[in-house]
Amino acid sequence: MKISKNIIRPYGDTANDGKMQFSFSLPVPASEYGKEAARLLLKQMGLQDIEVCGMRDLHEGFTHFIAYATTTVSIDGSRIRVKVVETPVMDMAATDEYISQHIGRPLTVIGACIESDAHTVGIDAIMNMKGYNHRYGLERYRMFNAINLGAQVPSETLLARARCENADAILVSQVVTQKNIHIKNLTHLIELAEAEGLRGKMLFICGGPRITHELAIELGYDAGFGTGSYATDVASFIAITIDERIEN
Amino acid sequence: MIKLELSPQNVERARNAAARIADSIDWLFRDFSSVTIERTVLRLLGIDGAGKNGKPLPNVVVDHLAELQALKRGAAWWVTNAAVARDVDPQEVAEMVGWDEIDLTTIPVQDNALVLRRMEEIAERTLAHLRLQRARREEYLQKFGARRRPAIYVIVATGNIHEDVIQARAAAREGADIIAVIRSTAQSLLDYVPYGATTVGFGGTYATQENFRIMRTALDEVSEEERRYIWLTNYASGLCMPEISAMGALERLDMMLNDAMYGILFRDINPRRTLLDQYFSRMINAYAGVEIQTGEDNYLTTADAVEKAYTVTASQLINEQFAIKSGIKPEKMGLGHAFEINPDLPDSLSYELAHALLTRTLFPAAPVKYMPPTKFASGNIFFTHLLDAMFNFVGQLTGQGVQLLGMMTEAIHTPHLVDRSLAIENAQYIFRAVGNLAEHIQLEPDGFIPRRANDVLAQAADFLEGVADEGLFIALGKGEFADIKRCETGGKGQMGVFPKDDDYINPFLTKMKRELGLS
Known part of the structure; x- marks a missing residue:
């Protein structure tokens, strides 16, 4: 051989x-x-x-x-191609510092488990003050205004809140994936955002055990975070990507 | 059982504080009712089925009365009055309301004694059925023997009741003692119970009376064949707690998840609504001999299981006191806790043992429901299987009442047939191997385990005294439970709570309280 x-x-x-x-x-x-x-x-x-x-x-x-x-x-x-989140990962202090230096104002992030999903364990791990496994959640960051809407939030409600808060990023968690319900829910949200003219105004990020960055891109999101992702990964991505967009 | 010495002063302190907390809600139980309580009364009067647009008839009648500002007298009175006037049964009354043929408030008022006698007759017929179901369960247990301890509890969650039946039968044959049929993920927030058999849902299918009947029939068959009574359980949480309990009692479910505060904290349901609904819901379960279970595991799924261990103990004590108010016997209180400590922590097993023994020692008669690791279950199914084995080890060693088996694929999907089978194999081996090991083990009196258990108890007592002093609703509003802030007048379903008039009547509440010896 x-x-x-x-x-x-x-x-x-x-x-x-x-x-x-x-x-x-x-x-x-x-x-x-x-x-x-x-x-x-x-x-x-x-x-x-x-x-x-x-x-x-x-x-x-x-x-x-x-x-x-x-x-x-x-x-x-040699023919393998994967899409991964390529921004470097910073800890909480470094991310807060980065946002102060580069953007100069707190970033508003709105999170929710959308539609039928009642499982907040994922969104809580990223957003709650406590975070998960020794990484504090976004609520603890000085330079994030983190709003966690919790479980079973209709896409319409999430977008309405994002518009009213003038959000910089939307975080969507989908834990239940039976019969690919997560794909349907995520697609519904992004289609609605496009119809309402919000898609280009803020970052759309999704997460969950069956979410990959590649799937997220395919569905029209800016990034996807799967199992093993922490608040630090999400926070760094938001800070750096928004800074890049401002510069461009 | 392994003997654990707890500080008697702290046990008393914690229990007294929990009793004070529960007592402070008596006014709510005495003076208020809710739309789901009224719908439950209608179901127990024999009203079932759906009207126009598939809206369940109990909802049709209660909404009709609410619109006419007539609910304060209780739905039972209006429906029975109409039943007497038209000489029909409550079901026909409901159907007439459903087709806009009658207005319950304009039907001539009948002789009150006649109405009450008719109501009494109908209510007694239902209560006799509930007692019959209870007696049937006891007969089965006489015939096939009591449940093993810990009992093997598994879930089925295909989203289709007919597929659930196949998986439940297979699990029962493998050795499961208890089958839980998981509900569709959004059901707890529906303010009605769907009608009929269902084959849809995500992460489970709907709890409906027909689905209860289908599963009970299948499990009775397997029970006969296996010569072992298979217990059936579902979830009375959310906006329809007493309705689900009533349906379960009618169809001989044997257990019901029925936590006092879960809905408030983890589903953002109005605090008054939840407390009121759980009061009647649990009374139905007490009457029907249904074992209730509580959801303390939820306190540990996001918070740290070591740091917040006392919140589990505190919640167990509150659940116990509210259960007493509804007439639940200690041997029917399946209080919950969970094996959720980070496996990276050195000596995590000693902590788990301390917490598990604390629960068992504090509630010696309770068939405690022990929940498996979920937070640290990952895509590495091999490691999760190992974690589940450790969980099973502690369950058997400490003699928990119910072992809710962990699945190796916990973090991936709702259980496949083979996942459930491997989980049962895991539990059966560990239970057999650990056997009576506890009889040969003594704890070092001043060692880590008794110290840890007593520390957690002391923290729980302090916490409960604080809550009792400032008031439960204030404490909920300040986020003292699970770091979640819930306002007394906020949350879902708040509009469904209303004060009762002096002539309000709920024949079931009255009769159940009397027969259960409650004041």
């Missing part, structure tokens, strides 16, 4: 061995028949050396399979 620096294949215990781990359930009985169904499914996915090593009866006609197999495909590393 040709080893190339740019070719990426899974690593089990030997370079490029292509070993992968699988866990899934099928509507089949826990039997040799069921196990064969699992093996054939993996085979049709183009996998080789399939070993169905675990089979657990889930009852009601379902079975859980655990398997290892070898993939024959590989990825060309």
Whole structure:
């Protein structure tokens, strides 16, 4: 096998061995028949050396399979393109200082869980005074006027408030993602903002466990923050991006 | 159980302060009612179904009376008066209101004794049904034996009641003792309960009476086959607390999430509305033998679980005192707490043990509901599975009443079939392995665990005394609970609270209070 620096294949215990781990359930009985169904499914996915090593009866006609197999495909590393938030991350003091120096006035940020979403854990982690995991939230920043509207805020209400507060940025959190409801909600907000002529007037930022920066850009937002993001990431992005926009 | 010595003075101090807080709300329970309480009365009088535009009939009738400024007498009186006048049952009265055929306030006033007797008859029929459901549950428990401790509690949340049934049956066969059907994410803020079976919703489907019936029927079947009674639970929180409790009591749900203050703090529902609604809601549960559960885990999902541990204890004590006022027996008070300490903290297990033992020792008769790690559950499902195992270890070691199982995919999606199965496997192994280990363990009397538990208790006592001194509504307004400020006259559903007239009547409240021995 040709080893190339740019070719990426899974690593089990030997370079490029292509070993992968699988866990899934099928509507089949826990039997040799069921196990064969699992093996054939993996085979049709183009996998080789399939070993169905675990089979657990889930009852009601379902079975859980655990398997290892070898993939024959590989990825060309030189062709990978990802969109990530590229602004540097500063701590709270540095961000406050940056805003004072470069912008000279506090920035107003309005946050909410929009539409049906009642789970405020994400927006609270970014905005609440306390923050999360030793990073204070935006309410604690001297140079942010942070307004957290909480859960189940209609897009119309959020935009109306943003207009009335003359907001610099809108933060939208979406935690519930069943049947892609988060995509529908985020799309609705951005379409409404465009219709009301607000889209260009402030930053639109979304966050949540299934949000990536790339998805956010695709949906028409300025940035997206997923799992593992903190207030420092969001605050730095807002400060630097607004400063850049003013300069331009 | 592992013996934990608590300062008797601080236990008494904390409980007395919580009792003072609950007592300070008596005026509200005595002099006020709410639109959802009136809708509950109508449901219990047998009114169900929907009218024009799918609006539930209990809402149609209550809105009709509110518009005519007649609600202060209680919906029961107007509906029964019409039922007597037209010689029909309350359901037909509601349907006539729904089709604009009658105005309840212009129907000639019937002989009051006759109206009250008719109301009494109808109410007694419903109460007899509730007692029958209670007796059926007790029969099942006699036949199949009591629930294990900790009981295995899992959720189903597909958003489609029929799909939920498949997952619930599978979970029961795997060993689940309790099935919770999660509601659609926005239901707590609806000021009505949808009608009929539902196959839509996000993060769950709606709590409706028909959905309750469908799930109860399926679980009764599995209970018979597995020779183990499978308990069913749902959520009486939000703007329709007593209505959901009434529906649950009618359809033999066995447990109900029914916190006294959750709606105020975490859903921004008007404080008066929430306290009033929980009072009647819990009384229905007490009457129907339904085990209530409380939501203390919510205090720890954003605040730090070590720093704010006392808020859990304080909330448990307040929940206990309000539950007593509604006639809930200690063995039906599923007070909540949670395993939410940052796993990076050294000795986090000692803190968790101290907190878990504090709850168990303070409420020895309560089937305490222990909630799993959620805040530190991540996309690393393998680590989350490990965290859940540690949680299960503490649950078994401290003999919690109900173990709400953590899911390895907690941070990713509502549980898949296989996630739930692995969670049950995890719990069953740990419960079996830990077994009676507690019998062989003694705490160092002046060691970290008793000191920590007593510190938390002392903080809770101080906090509760402060709240009792300044008043619950003032404390809520100042953001002393969970750092969230809630104004007595703010929040959702405030308009639905109204003072009762002297001739107000709620036959169920009267009869339940009498039978539960409440003043």
